Amino acid sequence: MVRWVLAFLLESMAFERRIKDSYDQVPGTPSFLDWLKFAYRKGFARSSPGGYPGDLEEALRQLSHRPPVEAATWAFQVVKRLLPRFSLEEGYEFAYATLKGERQCLLQATLVQGLLESMGFSAGIYMVWKNPEGRESNLGHAVAVLRLKGKDYLVDPSEPIPFPRHLGVFLNTKEGYRFAEPIYARDGAIVAYRIHGRRWLPDEVGPLPYAFVRSQFYYYRGEQARGGVLKPPRTPKGLARSEAMLRKAVALDPRNPLARYLLGLTLAKEGRGMEAKSLLLEAHALYRAYGHVPRSVAAILKGL
Secondary structure, eight states: OOOOOOOOOTTSHHHHHHHHHHHTTSTTOOOHHHHHHHHHHHHTGGGOTTOOOSSHHHHHHHHTTSOHHHHHHHHHHHHHHHSOEEOSSSTTSHHHHHHHOEEOHHHHHHHHHHHHHHTTOEEEEEEEEEOTTOOEEEEEEEEEEEEETTEEEEEOTTSSSSSOOOSEEEEEETTEEEEEEEEEOTTSOEEEEEETTEEEOGGGEEOOOHHHHHHHHHHHHHHTOTTSTTSSSOOHHHHHHHHHHHHHHHHHOTTOHHHHHHHHHHHHHTTOHHHHHHHHHHHHHHHHHHTOOOHHHHHHHHTO
16 A cells, blocks of 8 residues: 655645745745635635635635545635636746746646645645547646545546546556556546556555655746747757756656656757767656656657
C-alpha cells in the first residue's frame, strides 16, 4: 500500500512554498490566500447552488462532514468560478491568479488538492498522457485525484464535468514513477490501473510527490518564457530564462523526464549540441523506465 499523507492543506508550509516560488517571479503581489478567501466570499458563495457558507473556512469545515464526491464537486466549481480564464501564457503562476483571474492545469490541480486536504480528504496530483478521447501527449496536463477506500476519482476543472475519464495518467508507485491506464467503474471511479500489462489496485499507487509537483511548476515557467524554447521568436534572453527555470526543475526532481527533455531541447536551440544530446538520451531512458516513450520524444531521438 502507498500512503497518502495530508501535507498540502491551504495553510500548510508545503502549499505556502509553492506560492512563494510563484511570487518570487512576480514580487509585490497581494497574498494569494487572502485573495482566495475574499474572492470566494464575493464571487462564489452568494450564488452557490449548494447553500454553503460565505466564509471559506466555515465552508471547508461543513464540507468535511459531507460525502467526499460532493466536496470534490464543490472544489471543482470553486476553481472554475474564481479563476474563469484558462491561460498558458502566465496563468500557471499563483501571482497571476490573483492579478488576472487566470488558471493553468497544474495550478488548478494544486488548488483542488489543497481544498480537499483542508477538508480532511486524501488528494493528490497526477499528470495526464492520454485524454478521454484517446489523444496522447508528452505529459501535457495535470489533474487532481481524490482517494477514497479502494477507488480514485480524477477532478479536472478543465473539463465540463468534475470527474472525467482520462485514459492515461502518470503516477507514483513503490517502484517509482509509472505510466498507467485507469480502469473505470460505471460511476466514473477508478477501480484499478493497468501498468506494464499488470492490474494494480488504487491502494498500490500514489500521487506524484512534492518534489515532482514543485519541479513541474518550474518546468512550466521554462516552457512559457517569452522568447524561450517554445515561445518564438526566440531570443538569447528568452532561451536563458528557459534554461534557468528548467535547470531548477531538474534539480528539484532529477526523475522528472519532461523537465530533462525540454532542457535538452533548450540547449539544442542555444547551439550546445553535446550537452543537449546527453540530456535527451537521459530523458529517453527515464521515459522507457516508466513504461512509455511519447511520440515527440521518440521523434527527437531519431534525429540525433
